Amino acid sequence: AQSVAQPEDQVNVAEGNPLTVKCTYSVSGNPYLFWYVQYPNRGLQFLLKYITGDNLVKGSYGFEAEFNKSQTSFHLKKPSALVSDSALYFCAVRGLLNYGGSQGNLIFGKGTKLSVKP
Amino acid sequence: EAQVTQNPRYLITVTGKKLTVTCSQNMNHEYMSWYRQDPGLGLRQIYYSMNVEVTDKGDVPEGYKVSRKEKRNFPLILESPSPNQTSLYFCASSLRDRGDNEQFFGPGTRLTVL
Numbered sequence: 233a234q235s236v237a238q239p240e241d242q243v244n245v246a247e248g249n250p251l252t253v254k255c256t257y258s259v260s261g262n263p264y265l266f267w268y269v270q271y272p273n274r275g276l277q278f279l280l281k282y283i284t285g286d287n288l289v290k291g292s293y294g295f296e297a298e299f300n301k302s303q304t305s306f307h308l309k310k311p312s313a314l315v316s317d318s319a320l321y322f323c324a325v326r327g328l329l330n331y332g333g334s335q336g337n338l339i340f341g342k343g344t345k346l347s348v349k350p
Numbered sequence: 351e352a353q354v355t356q357n358p359r360y361l362i363t364v365t366g367k368k369l370t371v372t373c374s375q376n377m378n379h380e381y382m383s384w385y386r387q388d389p390g391l392g393l394r395q396i397y398y399s400m401n402v403e404v405t406d407k408g409d410v411p412e413g414y415k416v417s418r419k420e421k422r423n424f425p426l427i428l429e430s431p432s433p434n435q436t437s438l439y440f441c442a443s444s445l446r447d448r449g450d451n452e453q454f455f456g457p458g459t460r461l462t463v464l
Contacts, residue, residue: 264450275354275440275455276393283450322392337408338453340385342392 234259236325238341245313245348253308253344255323264326265306266338267297271319279321282306293317313348320345352377354456356441362462363431371426371459373441381444382424383408383453384416386437393440399424431463 236257245251257263264283268276280291287299297308306323323341354375363369375382383398385408395408399418413435415427424443428435438460442453 266452268455273458275457276442276453277455278452281450281452337395337398338383340393342390 234325234339236323236339236341238321238323238344240344241342242345242347245346247315247348247350248312251310251313251317251346251348253321253323253346255306255308255341256304257306257323257325258304259325263306265297265299266324266326267291267295267306267308268322268324268340269319270322270343276322279308313346315348315350318346318348352454354441354443354454356439356456356459358459359457360460362464364464365432366430369428369431369461371428371439371441371461373424373426373456374422375424375441375443375454376422377443377445377454378421379443379454380421380446381451381453382418383442384414384424384426385440385442386410387440387458388437396426396439431461433463435461436463437461 266281267279269279270276279295280289282289282299290296295310299306320343322343324338326338357372380401384396385393387393394410396414397408397416399405402421405416405418418424438458440458441456444451444453
């Protein structure tokens with residue numbers, strides 16, 4: 233079965249420091265991986281995705297993520313955190329329903345709350 | 351402005367009283383989906399639609415119905431709401447049901463069933 237795990241419920245970072253939000257996945261076939269962000273009282277917004285190609289993907293607001301096939305991970309990173317980055321971050325994955333078959337639905341992790349303090 | 355809209359944004363109702371949450375997108379997207387968000391559980395898919403008149407169950411479809419009579423609209427229907435359907439609901443759309451398309455989300459509907 234397809235699944236995605238975000239092992240940390242909350243990540244606390246000081247402003248200006250680098251941040252990492254972790255994500256690991258389990259799918260059949262090659263994964264399509266996404267990061268979304270949810271600000272308070274708002275819907276989810278797309279940040280970035282990995283489909284194929286370079287393992288380092290750059291996205292909105294200075295975020296990037298590194299796809300690591302051997303570790304089945306897709307960690308979200310930013311070199312210098314801002315207070316305005318404080319939000320709920322979701323990792324999501326799509327993989328094949330069965331090997332060689334159609335794409336399964338998008339599966340979301342439980343979310344990681346990022347808190348950036350001044 | 352390209353967007354997904356949902357109405358109402360907030361709703362408090364009582365057990366058994368039928369309700370409909372509307373969802374509309376203006377991006378000519380083929381794929382639309384409903385999710386519910388619960389603390390500690392992330393987002394779980396309720397129903398999805400790959401195109402007009404094509405709908406299918408997601409991971410948690412019990413107690414919900416949907417319809418897709420027009421491309422832009424994808425209402426979520428709760429025929430007999432129960433307290434365990436108290437949740438935050440999101441509608442989303444994407445260009446096609448290709449695995450690599452990102453989804454666009456509505457602002458959410460917070461539903462409380464008493």
